[in-house]
Amino acid sequence: MLLYALKRLLGAIPTLLLVIVLAFLMVHAAPGGPFDDERVLPPDTREALEAAYNLDQPLHRQFITYLSGVVTGDLGPSYHYRDYSVGELIGNAFPVSLQLGAMAMLLAVVLGVAAGTFAALRRNTLLDRAVMGFAMTGISIPVFVIAPVLVLLLAVKLQWLPAGWSGSGGIGRLILPVVSLALPQIAYIARLTRASMIDVLASDFIRTARAQGLGMGAVVRYHALKPAMLPVLSYMGPAIAAILTGSVVVEEIFGIPGLGRSFVNGALNRDYTLVLGIVIFYAALIVLLNLVVDLLYGVIDPRIRRR
């Protein structure tokens, strides 16, 4: 198990390297430098600035300098917020995004699995069709449509919940962002769970359990749920990526000072080092979480552990 984890961790290195190279080249291929503001700088100031950011060196040397920084966890200084390093900016913003993302993920798995199981047990009834119809709609509607419509309805018209992040803390301001982020994932997980639960319920060991006189509720809880969760688990990787993507617009809409918002602001400000740093951070996060998911597979399904 440990060996497998280590092997997978090593296997992730080429992926991360590819990300760094691609992102680095893209940023450096951009026309116009980071200091091309409306205000034209005097030549010597400009040269000093470029030297300070290593921009006067040839590209491959810049890359090596950058890469050795990344390896030691140093993502360089921000071009825009000149008093901060990219690492500090990420460190400030990430906890907020993490809280949001983790809550959305939890909500998505719990509600998605529940809805999917509910529909599978009432297969082809009106209730099943209703749940699946909602799921289809939920999958289709993008987060940046759900979120503002929820705000309009629940915050602007009914005034039940706050529309933005500012003001008092507490759970209220989290509800709308988390629900908007989770909705498409709830829908997707519900569909996955329904399909795999129907498959599992048709298998022999379920029939045996039923024949022994075990009630349907107990059969689902003790026998069907775990195997039915496997497809859901393999969807976790894409779900994490989707929630990261969704968090960009959700943080923008609700004005949440998280990583997604930093990314968009960095992009609009042409803060290349910040954007580069966040892309690398996201990639590392996705790779790492995918690894965790793969290891969880072994925990749920002993057959995989043995291989």
Added chain:
Amino acid sequence: MNRSIKVTGGLLLGIIAVALAGPLVSPHDYDQTNFDALLQPPTLEGLQLFGTDDLGRDLFVRSMLGVQVTILVAVVASIVSLVIGVAYGAIAGYAGGRVDALMMRFVDTLYALPFIFFVILLMVAFERNFLLIFVAIGAINWLDMARIVRGQTLSLREREFVAAARLIGVSPARILLRHIAPNLVGVVIVYVTLTIPQAILVESFLSFLGLGIQEPQTSLGTLVDAGVNQMEGASWMLLIPATLLAAILLLFNFLGDVLRDHFDARGEL
């Protein structure tokens, strides 16, 4: 033909037809501002069916233009991803063995990347133009297509007619083009229907963030973004484009689903 295929397909064609004809029929122009009629709610008067935006521009014409742009971007991007995906998948599947393993390993690596962030990077780094949006979105979406086409090709190349072609000395390139490609058409069509909503999603996501289609041109994503800024006073500016976008995505997803079930072209997704 399944009835739901006809109904969904018909509805989509209907939306596209209205989107094409609407701006021609309407007396208003998509970029014509009118400062005497800012933020007017929808009315039949003067044919301002969807009201006006914060610059007094007719929202009906703008929404229809948005639908046009959104669908155009999605279709062209899907063609880009189709060409890359089919070529890559067919070559990997036909070559088999080590080449296949290596090529698919590369696809797996790309799957792990946060693509959308690369697209944002691309949009920031270069001047935003239509062409770049097409290429960027197409470049994301070819992975699924490559996987499915590869799976199909792997089984096709073991069939007798391919063996026969090889036996009489047909070159591999010609076998791929003349004998394998025609057999892929069914699967590819089904998956393009599923790629289109994904492309729409990416395009409107970028436009929503202000990184996609630029003013005075518009797309549904741009319109939703504008609607968010005005939603407290002018909810129709948000609700109309949001509904259109949701409806189009739902119809495409549903159509793709039904088509897939109908042809039972089950890939390894």
